Amino acid sequence: MAEGTGRRPKVDPDSGVEDVTMLILEWLGEQGVGAMIRVDAERLRDGRPAWTFAASGGPxxxxxxxxxxxPAECMGRALQALREAGLAVPF
Structure with missing residues (x-):
């Protein structure tokens, strides 16, 4: 994987974070973290936030x-939480 650029994505639908989501998941796996992103059709129908990122394990x-x-809002929030937990995600 390429070295990180030091960018810090904001919770912004135009940030482009969804473009690197698969790279983030792969990097997390390399760190021993199990992670996933999913959409919940029922919450989507109800007009509630339907995208969820979940992670555990490793550090x-x-x-x-x-x-x-x-997806962008979900991953932006996930990156913030991962960094607050001490993981220096390089994207």
Whole structure:
């Protein structure tokens, strides 16, 4: 994987974070973290934030979850939470 650029994505639907989501998941796996992103059709129908990122294991003390109304919002929140948990995600 390429070295990180030091960018810090914001919770912004135009940030482009969804473009690197698969690279983030792969990097997390390399760190021993199991992670996934999913959409919940029922929450989508109900107009609630339907996207969820979940991760656990490796250097994380416990599991973590981030929700958002779009993949970009969800991943932006997830990156913030991962960094707050001490993981220097290089994207």
């Amino acid at each position: 994380l003390d416990g599991g973590m979850r981030a929700d958002g109304a779009s």
